[in-house]
Amino acid sequence: MLTYQDLLQQNTDAQRMDFVRKCISEHQKSQEYQTAVIADDYYRRRNTTIVNYQKLLYTMTGQAIPDTFSPNYKLCSGFFKRFVVQKVQYLLGNGVSWEEDTTADKLGTKKKPFDTQLQKLAKYAKRGGKAYGFWNLDHMDVFKFTEFKELPDENTSAIRAGVRFWQIDSNKPLRATLYEEDGYTEYIWNKLSEDGTTREEGQILEPKKSYILNTQETTADGLEIVSGENYPTFPIVPLWANEFADSEIVGLRENIDCFDLIKSGFANTVDEASMLYWTISAGGMDDVDLVKFRERMKIVKAAVLDDGAKAEAHTIDLPYQSREALLTRLRNDMFDDSMTFDAAQVIGGASTATQIMASYESPDDDADDFEYFVVEFVSHILDLAGIEDNPSFVRSKIVNTQEEISTLLSAGEYLPSDYITEKIVTILGDIDKVDEILEDMDAENLERLTEGGEGEWTTDTQNQTEGLEGLSAE
Numbered sequence: 001m002l003t004y005q006d007l008l009q010q011n012t013d014a015q016r017m018d019f020v021r022k023c024i025s026e027h028q029k030s031q032e033y034q035t036a037v038i039a040d041d042y043y044r045r046r047n048t049t050i051v052n053y054q055k056l057l058y059t060m061t062g063q064a065i066p067d068t069f070s071p072n073y074k075l076c077s078g079f080f081k082r083f084v085v086q087k088v089q090y091l092l093g094n095g096v097s098w099e100e101d102t103t104a105d106k107l108g109t110k111k112k113p114f115d116t117q118l119q120k121l122a123k124y125a126k127r128g129g130k131a132y133g134f135w136n137l138d139h140m141d142v143f144k145f146t147e148f149k150e151l152p153d154e155n156t157s158a159i160r161a162g163v164r165f166w167q168i169d170s171n172k173p174l175r176a177t178l179y180e181e182d183g184y185t186e187y188i189w190n191k192l193s194e195d196g197t198t199r200e201e202g203q204i205l206e207p208k209k210s211y212i213l214n215t216q217e218t219t220a221d222g223l224e225i226v227s228g229e230n231y232p233t234f235p236i237v238p239l240w241a242n243e244f245a246d247s248e249i250v251g252l253r254e255n256i257d258c259f260d261l262i263k264s265g266f267a268n269t270v271d272e273a274s275m276l277y278w279t280i281s282a283g284g285m286d287d288v289d290l291v292k293f294r295e296r297m298k299i300v301k302a303a304v305l306d307d308g309a310k311a312e313a314h315t316i317d318l319p320y321q322s323r324e325a326l327l328t329r330l331r332n333d334m335f336d337d338s339m340t341f342d343a344a345q346v347i348g349g350a351s352t353a354t355q356i357m358a359s360y361e362s363p364d365d366d367a368d369d370f371e372y373f374v375v376e377f378v379s380h381i382l383d384l385a386g387i388e389d390n391p392s393f394v395r396s397k398i399v400n401t402q403e404e405i406s407t408l409l410s411a412g413e414y415l416p417s418d419y420i421t422e423k424i425v426t427i428l429g430d431i432d433k434v435d436e437i438l439e440d441m442d443a444e445n446l447e448r449l450t451e452g453g454e455g456e457w458t459t460d461t462q463n464q465t466e467g468l469e470g471l472s473a474e
Contacts, residue, residue, distance in 0.1 A: 007161055050261060051074055075264045077263070084248060090341070132237065147166055281311075345359055
């Protein structure tokens with residue numbers, strides 16, 4: 001395993017370039033990388049096992065040959081993407097809430113807002129086990145596990161450097177960037193063909209630069225770089241998906257494969273059974289004659305038989321109950337194992353708020369666990385950006401709206417009206433408008449009071465008293 005200390009031993013440009021290439025090769029050969037690649041395939045509904053599945057026939061000598069005659073459906077389920085998206089959106093779907101109103105603007109730009117980048121990063125982390133956020137002056141860029149090789153310190157295990165790499169096609173140049181605490185260097189490896197052979201040739205594309213470049217504009221030279229500076233710590237921070245930094249596909253892939261194989265096999269059986277098979281009571285027909293008979297029935301739907309011969313058509317009644325039961329069991333097990341919410345369990349009937357709340361127990365536990373890693377990650381980004389604030393999250397849930405609102409209103413006489421209003425607006429899905437609605441209500445109440453109207457005062461008693469005392473003093 002290559003580490004930060006190994007990088008420090010590379011003294012020349014050529015040695016460092018070779019080291020970067022070794023980092024890429026080592027990363028791509030690792031088991032974690034291969035698992036992340038498989039997870040990306042399942043996320044795109046290109047389930048590896050069922051896509052590569054080939055039905056076989058066996059000859060009388062036991063030789064296996066591909067079965068190109070019978071149906072071979074390859075039905076890929078979308079469970080993995082559903083689980084990943086639900087886990088991320090449940091925690092981050094409403095964005096990050098901040099104590100300071102200006103924090104969100106400081107952490108992102110119009111093209112790359114922080115909430116959007118954080119959601120993308122979380123999806124990458126769930127698929128790859130971990131992903132990386134790069135604080136880039138005024139916004140955050142995100143890297144997948146499959147495109148970034150971290151270089152940890154052997155003494156502290158903290159990430160002190162890393163290599164990001166990408167290649168749009170196998171016959172196109174390989175690009176890489178070596179990130180260090182004091183700047184970054186860009187490399188490129190071109191494919192060269194000579195005498196029918198292909199080789200790689202690497203070179204430095206851009207020498208080391210500081211992360212923050214200070215510029216000034218002059219009349220003679222235009223925009224000019226006058227100095228550079230770096231961050232107090234390494235500006236790339238990992239986000240773990242769980243305490244083991246494992247892809248969420250681990251432990252679920254086998255269930256997904258079993259579901260896909262049974263579903264596809266059932267489709268194959270139904271397709272095969274939809275055809276009639278014939279029994280012919282006649283002598284003198286060999287295998288060739290039987291094949292000709294079958295083909296003629298397919299083409300012209302009729303056949304001439306010899307005197308005394310008799311043909312009968314038959315169909316097959318398929319047993320499906322066992323397959324349906326197993327598919328249902330596998331589906332339920334996957335939702336349980338992934339700790340996600342199965343909407344089918346509450347959509348079937350008029351579920352009470354208590355029943356809906358109980359069905360969120362496992363998703364809440366999973367989100368609580370993931371939230372610790374998200375908060376730790378965001379704290380590091382805030383330190384890099386020089387911002388002091390605390391993040392919080394409002395989770396997206398299905399609720400029995402009428403029952404929730406009725407419960408709040410029934411407690412209205414014991415709770416401040418601002419609190420009730422905020423809760424109702426949140427239930428209705430307009431959380432971003434809470435402050436605006438409360439300001440409008442205060443303005444209406446103040447106008448009603450100053451004009452001497454007979455409308456009912458809608459804030460709590462304490463606010464009423466304070467408002468009256470303030471007006472009396474004026």
